[in-house]
Amino acid sequence: MTLSASERARYQRHLSLAEIGAAGQEKLKSARVLIVGAGGLGSPAALYLAAAGCGTLGLVDFDRVEVSNLQRQVLFDTGALGQPKAEAGRARLAALNPEIRVVAHALELRAANVRAVLADYDLAIDGSDRLSTRYLVNDACVLLGRPLISAAIHRFEGQLMTYVPGRGPCYRCLFPQAADGVVANCAEAGVLGVLPGVLGTLQATEAIKLITGVGTPLAGRLLTYDALELRFQEFRVERRRDCAVCGDAPTITAPCDPQAPPRAPQDGVRRLTPRALHALLVPPGGAAPPLVDVRERWEYDTGHLRNAVNIPLGELPQRIAEIPRVSAPVFICRSGGRSMHACTLALAAGVASPANLEGGMLAWAADVDPAMPVA
Secondary structure (H helix, E strand, C coil): CCCCHHHHHHHHHHHHHCCCHHHHHHHHHCCEEEEECCCCCCCHHHHHHHHHHCCEEEEEEECCCCCCCCCHHCCCCHHHCCCCCHHHHHHHHHHCCCCCCEEEEECCCCCCCCCHHHHCCEEEEEECHHHHHEEEEEHHHHHHHCCCCEEEEECEEEEEEEEEECCCCCCCHHHHHHHHCCCHHHHHHEECHHHHHHHHHHHHHHHHHHCCCCCCCCCEEEEECCCCCCEEEEECCCCCCCCCCCCCCCCCCCCCCCCCCCCCCCCCCCEECCCHHHHCCCCCCCCCCCEEECCCCHHHCCCCCCEEEEEEHHHHHHHHCCCCCCCCEEEECCHHHHHHHHHHHHCCCCCCCCCCCCHHHHHHHHCCCCCCCCC
């Protein structure tokens, strides 16, 4: 697609970049990007891609604009309250750049429609706040051979990865199994308003790089961001040959809706603060409880408690027999969500009195051992 005179004026700063130039801008004009979730992450990603001249943008969101959204979802203003996010976002992006096409998908992505929605786009940006949606979008992108730029935020922290077909791991390679409720959403845990702006802008950056072919995509790498420390960290990650969707013998061959996870009885799980667990690990007499770290191996290798056994959450159902039923184990993860789910699985398997480390390794580092590195 050639650029019109008005487009050349609008994108002059891109045309001045030798790495992009007219050829790269024409690629942007031809590109079709689907943004899943017009929220904190989707807002800056959509605004910057619209401003950059991405020819077709699709917005998927089934919610309406609420006043609590305005603290971080910069795609909307007070006048949009009560409107469907997809429609309000479409109007805002069209006002920002009338040269592009914006498609509003005011629907909930499900296994029955995700293929049809994705089929019209070249790549996807996932800014959803539900784990089930992240897995659904990941699986559909892998099956359709679409690149995916996925980000997530929690309180003061965020993470970002890019899936490029044939060039690295997918989201399930890093996090094989989880369920909604394992990680608190923004409404439950809170979030620093500017945090999704950082991660969403990085998602837009990755999209522009993939479309124009400049730079090196974040494939095979997980980027984490800590706003309180203003620190980025990068972790090398590999494709899992046993990944359920992109592995050598995949068991997921079509998108599927998740089943609701079992709920643990409130009185069936002990809750330990980091200081309480520390006291148990240095008792005057007797044996310390077994520690089961359910993070992924690369997280565990970064830093873990002494004598903790690593059984990633995705492997726990198959390895639950490794935990003696009367051992009263303590389950550990990064922030306490996955370990609580592990307690649920342990109870269902007959393991007596499992305990959850409240706040996970992040709380341990904050309250007990500041020198403990946590990925």
